[in-house]
Amino acid sequence: MSLRKIVTLPDAVLRQMSTPVTGVDNSIRSLMDDMLxxxxxxxxxxxxxxxxxxxxxxxxxDVAKREPGEGENAEAIVEKKNPIFLVxxxxxxxxxxxxxxxxxxxxxxxxxxxxxxxxxxxxxYLDRTGARQELEADGLLATCLQHEIDHLNGVLFIDHIxxxxxxxxxxxxxxxxxxxxL
Ligand SMILES: [Zn+2]
Numbered sequence: 001m002s003l004r005k006i007v008t009l010p011d012a013v014l015r016q017m018s019t020p021v022t023g024v025d026n027s028i029r030s031l032m033d034d035m036l037x038x039x040x041x042x043x044x045x046x047x048x049x050x051x052x053x054x055x056x057x058x059x060x061x062d063v064a065k066r067e068p069g070e071g072e073n074a075e076a077i078v079e080k081k082n083p084i085f086l087v088x089x090x091x092x093x094x095x096x097x098x099x100x101x102x103x104x105x106x107x108x109x110x111x112x113x114x115x116x117x118x119x120x121x122x123x124x125y126l127d128r129t130g131a132r133q134e135l136e137a138d139g140l141l142a143t144c145l146q147h148e149i150d151h152l153n154g155v156l157f158i159d160h161i162x163x164x165x166x167x168x169x170x171x172x173x174x175x176x177x178x179x180x181x182l
Contacts, residue, residue, distance in 0.1 A: 001033045003041055004052035009108050009156075009173040018048070018055045018152040021087050024130035028058065032085045032128065035060045044106045046144045048151030051107050057088045059148040063140045084135070086125040089149050092134070094118035101143045103157045111169050115160045117146050 007013050021028055031054060039047040039060055049058040064082035099119035104112045120138040123145055127133045137145055147157055158166045 001030075001037045004034050004038045006038065006042065006047075006051055006106050007053050008106075010170060010177060011107075013053050013055075014050065014107055014151070014156060015154040016050060016055050017154050018050050018057045020057050021126070024087050024126055024128065028056070028087060029128055031056070032058060032060055032087075036062070036083050036085075039106070042106050045140070046148045047106060048148045050151050050154075057152045059086050059089055059145075059152070060084070061086070061141070061144050061148060063144055085128045086123070086135075086145075086148075087127070087130075089123050089125040089145070089152075091121050091146070091149060092124050093122040095120035099139075099143065101140065103143065103147060105147070105157055108156065108158065108169065108173070111158075111172075113158070113161045113165060115143070115147075115157050117143055117160070121145055123149070 031049060035047050035049060035052060035058070038052060039045075039062070045063045046059065046061040049056045060083060062081060062083040064080045095118045097119040098116050100114050100116045102112050103115045104110075119142060120136065121142045123135045123137065125133055125135070135145075150156070150159075158169055
């Protein structure tokens with residue numbers, strides 16, 4: 001396993017459409033392992049392959065990762081790890097009910113904004129072995145899955161906020177890039 005470099009705004013790669021994976025082989029499993037390690041290292045709760053400049057429909061998520069509570073040690077956190085590897089994920093169904101979470105993105109460091117999305121989703125995907133799976137999610141996992149699947153279509157969470165806020169954050173990153181800070 002190795003850490004990969006995370007692509008950040010305003011890199012045009014993030015707007016690319018990712019292509020479906022034709023077979024879940026060792027190269028895809030190795031990509032997913034690298035993505036998971038990169039995500040934990042960042043740290044984050046979800047990562048799409050396009051964020052490490054690979055335009056394939058692959059995401060990894062783990063919303064179980066969290067800070068230790070009082071009286072807990074680091075081992076307790078490791079035990080809480082619950083990674084999910086999704087190849088060719090597709091949203092099959094969404095709830096009418098919405099929920100709002102403050103979202104962030106490893107490709108848009110240090111920017112957070114509230115986004116409203118369906119509260120529950122049903123997602124179909126291929127697992128690490130290539131077997132077809134379905135997952136029903138609510139809460140943070142539902143939001144995280146929608147955020148990551150958006151990435152595969154070149155959509156960022158800032159596309160769900162007001163145009164004014166979006167333009168402001170894009171400008172900020174463009175300026176940082178010009179100044180060589182990224
Ligand atoms: Zn993201």
